[in-house]
Amino acid sequence: xxxxxxxxxESNQSDFDLLDALRSAIDARDAELxxxxxxxxxxxxxxxxxxxxxxxxxxxxFAFLGEESLGQLLAxxxxxxxxxxxxxMSATQAADLLEAIEPDDATDIVQVMTQNDPETAENILVxxxxxxxxxxRELMPYDEDTAGGMMTPEFVAVYPDLRADETVAAxxxxxxxxxxxxxxxxxxxxxxxxxxxxxxxxxxxxxxTPVGQLMSTEIWSVRADxxxxxxxxxxxxxxxxxxxxxxxxxxxLGIITHDDxxxxxxxxxxxxxxxxxxxxxxxxxxMRATPVLLFRKRIVWLLVLFFAQFIxxxxxxxxxxxxxxxxxxxxFIPILIGTGGNVGSQTVSTLIRALAVGEIQSRHVVRIIGxxxxxxxxxxxxxxxxxxxxxxxxxxAKDVNLAIVVGLTILVLTTWAATxxxxxxxxxxxxxxxxxxxxxxxxxxxxxxxxxxxxxxxxGYLLHLG
Amino acid sequence: xxxxxxxxxESNQSDFDLLDALRSAIDARDAELxxxxxxxxxxxxxxxxxxxxxxxxxxxxFAFLGEESLGQLLAxxxxxxxxxxxxxMSATQAADLLEAIEPDDATDIVQVMTQNDPETAENILVxxxxxxxxxxRELMPYDEDTAGGMMTPEFVAVYPDLRADETVAAxxxxxxxxxxxxxxxxxxxxxxxxxxxxxxxxxxxxxxTPVGQLMSTEIWSVRADxxxxxxxxxxxxxxxxxxxxxxxxxxxLGIITHDDxxxxxxxxxxxxxxxxxxxxxxxxxxMRATPVLLFRKRIVWLLVLFFAQFIxxxxxxxxxxxxxxxxxxxxFIPILIGTGGNVGSQTVSTLIRALAVGEIQSRHVVRIIGxxxxxxxxxxxxxxxxxxxxxxxxxxAKDVNLAIVVGLTILVLTTWAATxxxxxxxxxxxxxxxxxxxxxxxxxxxxxxxxxxxxxxxxGYLLHLG
Numbered sequence: 001x002x003x004x005x006x007x008x009x010e011s012n013q014s015d016f017d018l019l020d021a022l023r024s025a026i027d028a029r030d031a032e033l034x035x036x037x038x039x040x041x042x043x044x045x046x047x048x049x050x051x052x053x054x055x056x057x058x059x060x061x062f063a064f065l066g067e068e069s070l071g072q073l074l075a076x077x078x079x080x081x082x083x084x085x086x087x088x089m090s091a092t093q094a095a096d097l098l099e100a101i102e103p104d105d106a107t108d109i110v111q112v113m114t115q116n117d118p119e120t121a122e123n124i125l126v127x128x129x130x131x132x133x134x135x136x137r138e139l140m141p142y143d144e145d146t147a148g149g150m151m152t153p154e155f156v157a158v159y160p161d162l163r164a165d166e167t168v169a170a171x172x173x174x175x176x177x178x179x180x181x182x183x184x185x186x187x188x189x190x191x192x193x194x195x196x197x198x199x200x201x202x203x204x205x206x207x208x209t210p211v212g213q214l215m216s217t218e219i220w221s222v223r224a225d226x227x228x229x230x231x232x233x234x235x236x237x238x239x240x241x242x243x244x245x246x247x248x249x250x251x252x253l254g255i256i257t258h259d260d261x262x263x264x265x266x267x268x269x270x271x272x273x274x275x276x277x278x279x280x281x282x283x284x285x286x287m288r289a290t291p292v293l294l295f296r297k298r299i300v301w302l303l304v305l306f307f308a309q310f311i312x313x314x315x316x317x318x319x320x321x322x323x324x325x326x327x328x329x330x331x332f333i334p335i336l337i338g339t340g341g342n343v344g345s346q347t348v349s350t351l352i353r354a355l356a357v358g359e360i361q362s363r364h365v366v367r368i369i370g371x372x373x374x375x376x377x378x379x380x381x382x383x384x385x386x387x388x389x390x391x392x393x394x395x396x397a398k399d400v401n402l403a404i405v406v407g408l409t410i411l412v413l414t415t416w417a418a419t420x421x422x423x424x425x426x427x428x429x430x431x432x433x434x435x436x437x438x439x440x441x442x443x444x445x446x447x448x449x450x451x452x453x454x455x456x457x458x459x460g461y462l463l464h465l466g
Numbered sequence: 467x468x469x470x471x472x473x474x475x476e477s478n479q480s481d482f483d484l485l486d487a488l489r490s491a492i493d494a495r496d497a498e499l500x501x502x503x504x505x506x507x508x509x510x511x512x513x514x515x516x517x518x519x520x521x522x523x524x525x526x527x528f529a530f531l532g533e534e535s536l537g538q539l540l541a542x543x544x545x546x547x548x549x550x551x552x553x554x555m556s557a558t559q560a561a562d563l564l565e566a567i568e569p570d571d572a573t574d575i576v577q578v579m580t581q582n583d584p585e586t587a588e589n590i591l592v593x594x595x596x597x598x599x600x601x602x603r604e605l606m607p608y609d610e611d612t613a614g615g616m617m618t619p620e621f622v623a624v625y626p627d628l629r630a631d632e633t634v635a636a637x638x639x640x641x642x643x644x645x646x647x648x649x650x651x652x653x654x655x656x657x658x659x660x661x662x663x664x665x666x667x668x669x670x671x672x673x674x675t676p677v678g679q680l681m682s683t684e685i686w687s688v689r690a691d692x693x694x695x696x697x698x699x700x701x702x703x704x705x706x707x708x709x710x711x712x713x714x715x716x717x718x719l720g721i722i723t724h725d726d727x728x729x730x731x732x733x734x735x736x737x738x739x740x741x742x743x744x745x746x747x748x749x750x751x752x753m754r755a756t757p758v759l760l761f762r763k764r765i766v767w768l769l770v771l772f773f774a775q776f777i778x779x780x781x782x783x784x785x786x787x788x789x790x791x792x793x794x795x796x797x798f799i800p801i802l803i804g805t806g807g808n809v810g811s812q813t814v815s816t817l818i819r820a821l822a823v824g825e826i827q828s829r830h831v832v833r834i835i836g837x838x839x840x841x842x843x844x845x846x847x848x849x850x851x852x853x854x855x856x857x858x859x860x861x862x863a864k865d866v867n868l869a870i871v872v873g874l875t876i877l878v879l880t881t882w883a884a885t886x887x888x889x890x891x892x893x894x895x896x897x898x899x900x901x902x903x904x905x906x907x908x909x910x911x912x913x914x915x916x917x918x919x920x921x922x923x924x925x926g927y928l929l930h931l932g
Contacts, residue, residue, distance in 0.1 A: 076703075172670045181666055182648075182707075200647055203669055204638050236728030237542075241648075241707075258724045262702030262731055269735035270819050276742060277815020277906060278808050286820035287830065294841040298812045302845060303852075305808055309801040310856060316797045317860065323796055327789055330796040331782045334803060334914050335775040341807075342744050342771055342907040346764045349743020349906075353736050354752035361510075364753065375760040379768060386769075390776060394783065440743060440815075440906040441808040448800050 019049045026057050031064035038065060038073060047077050048287060055088040062093050071100030078285050079105065083112035087120055095127035098136070104152045104260065106132075107139040114140075139254075147231045148224030150264065151245040151254030157185040160194060160212025164205050171199075182241040185252055186215045193244055193252040195219060221246050224253055231256050232264035233358070272356055275434075276349055278305070278441035305445045312449045319456040322465045329459060331394060332406050333452070335387070340413040340451045341444030343379060347372055347421030348443045352435050355425060362430040369422050376418025377411075384411035405462050409455045416454065417447045485515045492523050497530035504531060504539060513543050514753060521554040528559050537566030544751050545571065549578035553586055561593035564602070570618045570726065572598075573605040580606075605720075613697045614690030616730065617711040617720030623651040626660060626678025630671050637665075648707040651718060652681045659710055659718040661685060687712050690719055697722050698730035699824065738822055741900075742815055744771070744907035771911045778915045785922040788931045795925060797860060798872050799918070801853070806879040806917045807910030809845060813838055813887030814909045821891060821901050828896040835888050842884025843877075850877035871928050875921045882920065883913045 018041060025033040038061070041047050050073070053061065062070055074082040074097060086094040086109065098106045113121035125133045135153045142148030156174065158167055167184060183196045195215030205214050221244040222231045235243050235258060243256045271281040280297040282289050289297075316323070316333075323330055351368070354360045360368060388407030392400070421443050425435035459465060484507060491499040504527070507513050516539070519527065528536055540548040540563060552560040552575065564572045579587035591599045601619045608614030622640065624633055633650060649662045661681030671680050687710040688697045701709050701724060709722045737747040746763040748755050755763075782789070782799075789796055817834070820826045826834060854873030858866070887909050891901035925931060 168669060199665055199669070203634060203665070232728070236725075236732070239725035241724070258707070259702075259705035262698070262727055265728055265731045266702070266735070266823055269732070269739070270823060273735070273739055273742060273815055273819045276739060277811050277813075279812040279816060282816065286816065286825045287833075289837075291837050291840040291844060294816075294837070295844045298809070298841070299845060299848060302805065302808055302812075302849065306801070306805060306849060306852065309804050312800045312804070313797055313856070313860065316800065320793060320797065324793050327786060327793065327796075330789055330793075330799070331779055331786065333796070333799060334778045334782065334918070335772070337800060338775050338778070338907075338911055338914055339768065339772060341910065342768055343764070345743050345905075345907050346745040346768075347743075349739055350745060350748065350752065350760075353739045357732055357736060359752045367753075371755075371757050371760070374757040375764070378757060378761045379765060382765060383768065383772060386772065390779070394779065439811075441804075441811050444807065444910065445804055448804055452800070 018046060019052055022049070022061075023053070023057060026053075026060045026064075029060070034061060034064045035069070038069070042073060042076065047073055048081055050077070050085060051081055053085075058085060058089050059093060062089065062097070067093075067096040067100045071097045074109075075101045075105045078288060079108040080112050080284065080288065082109045083116065086124065087113060087117060091120070091123045091127040094124045095129075098124065099128055099132045102152060103132070103135045103139060103154060104150055107136050108144060108149075110136050111140060111144065142224060145228050146224065147222045147226045147228055147243075147245050147256060148253070150228050150231065150256045150260050151224070152257060153254045155183075155185060155242075155244075155252075155255045156181055157187045157191075157252060158211055159189070160186050160215070161210050163207065164202055164209050164211060164214060165207035167202055167211055168207075182257070183255075184211065185244060185255075186211055187252055191252055192250045193219075193221060193246055196244065198241070219244070222256075223248065228264050229268050232261050232268070235261045236265065268356075272352065272436050275436040276352060276439050278302075278439040301439065301441065305441055308445050309448065312445070312452060315449055315452045315456075319452070322456055322459060325465050326402070326459070326463065328394065328399070328402060329455075332391065332409075333455070336406065336409055336413060336455055337444075337448045337451045339383060339387075339410055340417045340447040341440075343376060343414045344417035344421040344443035344447045345440035347376075347418045348425060348438050348440060351422055351425045352438065355429050355435050360426075362426050365426050365430070368426060369419060372418045372422035373415060376415040379418070380411035380414035383414060384408065401463055402459075405455070405459045408462075409451070409458055412454050412458070413447070413451045416450065417443070420446065420450075484510070484512060485518055488515070488527075489519070489523065492519075492526045492530075495526070500527060500530045501535070504535070508539060508542065513539055514547055516540075516543070516551060517547055519551075524551060524555050525559060528555065528563070533559075533562040533566045537563045540575075541567045541571045544754060545574040546578050546750065546754065548575045549582065552590065553579060553583060557586070557589045557593040560590045561595075564590065565595055565598045568618055569598070569601045569605060569620060570616055573602050574610060574615075576602050577606060577610065608690060611694050612690065613688045613692045613694055613709075613711050613722060614719070616694050616697065616722050616726050617690070618723060619720045621649075621651060621708075621710075621718075621721045622647055623653045623657075623718060624677055625655070626652050626681070627676050629673065630668055630675050630677060630680060631673035633668055633677055634673075648723070649721075650677065651710060651721075652677055653718055657718055658716045659685075659687060659712055662710065664707070685710065688722075689714065694730050695734050698727050698734070701727045702731065734822075738818065738902050741902040742818060742905050744768075744905040767905065767907065771907055774911050775914065778911070778918060781915055781918045781922075785918070788922055788925060791931050792868070792925070792929065794860065794865070794868060795921075798857065798875075799921070802872065802875055802879060802921055803910075803914045803917045805849060805853075805876055806883045806913040807906075809842060809880045810883035810887040810909035810913045811906035813842075813884045814891060814904050814906060817888055817891045818901050818904065821895050826892075828892050831892050831896070834892060835885060838884045838888035839881060842881040845884070846877035846880035849880060850874065867929055868925075871921070871925045874928075875917070875924055878920050878924070879913070879917045882916065883909070886912065886916075 022037045025037055041049055110121055138153060181199055183198055184202055186195045188194055195217040196219045197215045220234055220238055224245050224247055231243055241258050244252055245254045247253055274281045278301050280300060282297055384407040387410045388403050391403035391406040424438045428435040488503045491503055507515055576587055604619060647665055649664055650668055651662050652660045654660055661683040662685045663681045686700055686704055690711050690713055697709055707724050710718055711720045713719055740747045744767050746766060748763055850873040853876045854869050857869035857872040890904045894901045
């Protein structure tokens with residue numbers, strides 16, 4: 001352990017060294033070295049170090065790297081960090097950088113700046129090329145987590161009577177502005193989306209054919225206010241390269257490109273996993289989260305569970321007479337409720353994930369609960385026999401009846417935990433609520449209370465207590 | 467609840483209705499209706515119903531839908547299910563279907579068939595077009611979870627001296643076989659990968675230019691034996707459309723296309739989430755998992771934790787004298803270890819996810835542990851005060867000292883749980899082990915045992931027991 005920490009201090013040191021080296025390179029106006037060091041930051045996932053540079057140092061780095069390279073680095077950063085950096089630069093440099101970043105990412109950054117410092121944000125937008133600024137202003141109203149917030153207005157749309165070769169010529173003329181075309185969209189004069197065709201198809205079809213004849217009209221699209229997760233799932237399941245985004249009347253507003261999809265899926269899985277652990281989603285990269293933020297995200301569920309556990313305390317108080325009669329009963333409480341909680345946690349995590357990726361629908365509820373209850377029973381038989389054996393070894397009395405109580409409790413409790421762990425998420429999903437609120441700690445706490453009742457009821461009956 | 471179940475039986479019913487309707491349509495040779503019903507199964511995520519059709523019914527469905535449509539349906543199914551269906555069809559029909567499926571997906575299916583019934587698999591391969599069969603045979607040796615297992619051999623590679631317009635002409639000639647080209651790869655005469663250029667660039671550049679001058683040589687690639695997760699992360703982080711796969715000597719073997727990436731990311735997140743819940747990954751879609759499989763995946767960790775909890779039992783036995791002196795001590799055990807377990811679970815889930823998506827590296831260990839310990843302390847102060855207040859209400863004695871013990875235990879325990887919950891995953895990651903083995907149940911059990919020691923030590927000291 002000591003050597004682990006030593007090594008780590010070395011590596012931490014090297015983060016600071018990297019920053020120092022970059023500062024020296026900037027001071028010495030060594031553009032080539034600065035470029036190399038920025039590249040190393042990218043490779044080491046240490047771009048957040050850029051945040052520590054002063055406005056003056058950033059201005060020089062901009063001169064060395066150029067807007068394209070520096071813009072790409074900023075686009076890789078969390079957009080809150082990127083906003084912080086841009087705010088410290090001159091409006092013209094910040095504007096050049098934003099122009100070099102994809103419009104949907106640039107919009108996220110400007111949204112943060114507008115919240116923190118609307119005046120600076122406006123100055124930067126004014127300093128941008130009018131066209132690029134207009135794109136960002138168009139995207140600003142859409143919430144970050146919606147399809148509209150993920151879309152880019154950089155797409156190619158043509159009327160259906162344009163011929164394939166004319167379309168290729170048109171593409172050539174916008175090649176500078178639009179970095180990567182997968183599909184050409186076909187719209188009518190009112191900009192309603194009619195269809196789409198792939199670049200592949202366009203290039204490889206007879207040059208004289210109108211695109212209206214080449215296009216596919218059976219295409220997927222999403223509405224701008226749809227959740228980004230829905231868009232991501234659609235792109236993944238249907239293997240799309242890009243997904244058009246439309247308004248209520250079917251006007252084409254923008255497209256979501258495949259390169260955003262991986263990010264969305266990762267983001268959603270991160271949120272689900274944090275919820276499963278019993279915390280509210282952080283919504284920021286971990287290294288940005290302060291202890292106060294971590295505290296705020298965790299205390300809510302902790303308090304809910306804490307008050308729920310008061311019930312557990314009351315239940316145990318209720319059975320205090322029994323505990324006083326047979327103090328050995330208390331010895332088994334942790335292992336009993338622990339095992340019940342573990343089975344509940346296993347069940348819940350499996351089912352919440354299966355619901356999230358659409359492997360199960362709530363209409364399968366009867367089959368699922370049956371399967372889980374049976375699994376819980378199987379686990380209970382094995383664990384109950386083991387528990388019985390272990391309980392025989394506890395205390396001097398070698399009390400067979402106590403061992404039976406403990407073994408039987410495990411059997412009933414694992415079956416119960418697996419059943420509850422499957423019923424709760426599916427019920428929530430049926431009620432259109434997020435099943436992920438049934439976290440591992442939630443189900444454990446729930447099983448704790450009910451487990452004690454099962455335990456003491458069996459004990460009272462089989463040991464003739466109470 | 468009753469109405470939930472009723473509704474569900476209705477929906478379940480409708481699954482069977484759908485199957486019945488499809489069977490009737492097949493019987494009545496109503497191709498159009500069969501097509502519609504198959505489409506509805508796709509929309510309802512109910513394709514697994516196809517498994518229930520007999521070989522005879524499948525043969526007719528094949529005739530109605532054609533190999534392209536039915537192949538697409540099969541490709542959307544889990545490949546174990548698809549293998550089962552193909553095995554029930556004639557070798558020629560199965561061969562036609564496999565030809566219509568992307569080679570990487572088709573290979574996964576054939577791999578399953580080869581394991582279950584090598585003779586049938588071989589017959590189907592022999593019945594296929596020699597070229598398509600050769601592609602599958604080439605991909606067979608690669609493990610499903612590696613870059614090689616995800617790649618398709620359907621890519622376009624040319625020599626550097628071919629001109630742009632000649633390349634487009636060449637593309638046109640293979641348009642039939644290769645469904646969607648994003649990049650053209652450039653190789654030397656020994657098939658070493660030299661560079662790549664996008665279709666976009668190819669079409670929009672001067673027609674006479676050799677591709678060797680148009681290509682980008684700074685391209686990302688992965689080795690065939692690399693983990694699929696590495697490939698997926700690379701494609702997502704660098705926003706690639708496709709990723710070339712090479713062997714040890716840099717020969718181009720195939721490409722991973724963007725449409726597989728979402729699936730990989732989802733698969734890996736599912737595994738992590740199942741592990742976090744304290745179960746081994748299922749590796750099959752939930753609806754395919756039998757209770758016996760669920761049992762097998764869960765019993766392992768359950769037993770490990772069970773035996774670990776024996777230590778907890780021993781600890782509590784050790785303090786039995788103390789418990790006999792102050793039976794009220796037992797009342798607080800569930801809420802104390804419950805809260806400690808909850809904090810541990812919150813910490814572990816956040817950190818395991820941050821490690822998985824690369825937001826933190828093990829070199830940040832000192833900063834992370836400091837942050838988590840401080841967060842645990844903040845949580846402990848709030849929860850400790852609340853616990854103290856609640857403990858004052860328990861029993862008749864209104865024992866202030868007992869309340870202090872209980873409140874203080876929460877304070878120490880949450881700090882301890884947050885610290886351990888951050889140290890363990892990072893240590894495992896440093897040791898190149900999967901940090902996800904520190905599941906929520908694991909950390910809860912760990913905190914249970916140590917929590918009891920903290921509790922009884924504080925009680926012994928402050929209440930003068932023992």
